[in-house]
Amino acid sequence: MVIDKLQNASLYYGLGRRFQQALEWLAAADPDTLTPGQRVDIEGDNLYATRFDVDTKLPAQCKLECHRDYADIQYVVSGTEGMGYSLPDAPLTQLSEYTPDIQFFTTDWDTLTIRPGTFYIVWPQDLHAPRVALTAPGPITVIVAKVKLS
16 A cells, blocks of 8 residues: 655655556546546557546445555645555455455555545555544545556
């Protein structure tokens, strides 16, 4: 897992060509030109991004998720969210079967505060719960870039 400000994105270009493309695209994109729910193909199914305008949820309503085929780069444009995370060796309870690039689990987890201008990268082994309300639920705008791993 990586968490940093978008202004430091170039530090992570060494993660690979698609990560560099995604981070450069996020830095150049104007979120106001994107429609909520709109998918933007940067490199087809290998790299794409979607804008989400959603409300955060109470922690009890959130589930840990993971992905197999993609890494997520989640960039908070506005609002503040908690991002729940679990250590890799935590005992897990599976909540769903794997469906196209997502599966849900539960376990004990901690929360990090993600503010506007911050992105985080999660890989398949990184169980994460996005959109966690830190106090009361509230609106956030997030752009999620999906980076195909193979």
